[in-house]
Amino acid sequence: MTDEIDLAFAHPEARAAAMAAGAPLPPDRISLRDHVVMADIGAFGTERGQKQRLRFDIAVDLAPCVSDAGDDVDRILSYDRLTEAVADALAERRLDLLETLAEAVAARILAQPQAGRVYLRIEKLDRGPGALGVAIVRARATGAAPAPAPTEAAAPRPVLAVFDSAALGAADLARRLDALAATGGAVLIAVTLPDGLPVAPDPVAQARIDLLGLEQNAWALAARDARLSVVASRTEMDWAIRQGAMVVWAPGKLVLDAPDAPQGPVDPGRLAAWLAARIGATMIVLHGTVAIPADCRVTVTRA
Structure with a gap:
């Protein structure tokens, strides 16, 4: 899975080099990189009540139906949906584990009909000399309908x-x-x-x-x-x-x-x-x- 995550965020030349000769073309993909937010998260007592920086890298393989969306923003998977998935997962409740947060974010993205597979990496930037993180890959089953979105607060009414x-x-x-x-x-x-x-x-x-x-x-x-x-x-x-x-x-x-x-x-x-x-x-x-x-x-x- 590490290779899949690395390739998901790699330069297109690296992705091309990794493809076997004659292999079918990979799906179209959108990505959000270096998205940093502040969050109260962590299992240790010293982390509670102390906001820390989290960095999100997200790539999404698009379902084939998106390829004919033309130039219509209402028919594509908007980048806003990726940042909102992060914000909504963090707002739902306080979490101890990055793994739980990653699952929640991936589930929200896969609830969008245009999303086929999600590559997600989350890193804590303030917990040591380096970045501590988790990486997951989640996909919708072939032929499956979009997963129901996790329960959220009612949409605001203007x-x-x-x-x-x-x-x-x-x-x-x-x-x-x-x-x-x-x-x-x-x-x-x-x-x-x-x-x-x-x-x-x-x-x-x-x-x-x-x-x-x-x-x-x-x-x-x-x-x-x-x-x-x-x-x-x-x-x-x-x-x-x-x-x-x-x-x-x-x-x-x-x-x-x-x-x-x-x-x-x-x-x-x-x-x-x-x-x-x-x-x-x-x-x-x-x-x-x-x-x-x-x-x-x-x-x-x-x-």
């Missing part, structure tokens, strides 16, 4: 706010954002359509124009406050929610990719209600003149 065009340019924008930030969790902001968009005779073309208009307003809003950034993919959105961030939604990608997205003319209120249900929003806060469908099951309030 607040969804909707700003109309007047609210985007309001003089008290900072105060409005302060009030949203005071809710204590992540905030996603959706916007309405700007005035003066071109009118197309074809409904498909008009929908694309309207989605672009929403994205223009999203970028215009984000430019007004340094706390805001724009998210387009579900991966970016999920990461922002886990970080408790405040972001503005550019809806084009998600609406065009999701088969259950509202169809027909672009209606910002319908899109907001759909997104709120999708992300499990705790409530929708309306800023300005925005109409939410009556069948929306998320609590709606006006600022």
Whole structure:
């Protein structure tokens, strides 16, 4: 196994030299190296209550289905999933052994459908003159479904706010954002359509124009406050929610990719209600003149 671990993090030339002539090509692989975090871990009394540095090296062989993911971040195994596996395993409970931590991290990574095999090395950097560590290799059985993820705390639920065009340019924008930030969790902001968009005779073309208009307003809003950034993919959105961030939604990608997205003319209120249900929003806060469908099951309030 030591050879497998060494090769997992070796230069591609070393991996190529180790392949037998005529052997099938190895799977694609992503890696995270020299990821150092502080943690309270260890079986000795002197280690309890004393955070120490842990260094993680992780490589993941990708399942074949990932090879046709194209350039779509929502269809690949994101590097964020590797760092989050480490953070979640450490947050679950205090551990005595690196071996137990390694198993927990590997299990979380293998719960992702794109992961086929995990190479993992964890080292303590502060317990002696050198690095003390453990290395494991774990793989999903051939043909097996992704393993269920270890039990974790419920995913955080954000607040969804909707700003109309007047609210985007309001003089008290900072105060409005302060009030949203005071809710204590992540905030996603959706916007309405700007005035003066071109009118197309074809409904498909008009929908694309309207989605672009929403994205223009999203970028215009984000430019007004340094706390805001724009998210387009579900991966970016999920990461922002886990970080408790405040972001503005550019809806084009998600609406065009999701088969259950509202169809027909672009209606910002319908899109907001759909997104709120999708992300499990705790409530929708309306800023300005925005109409939410009556069948929306998320609590709606006006600022």
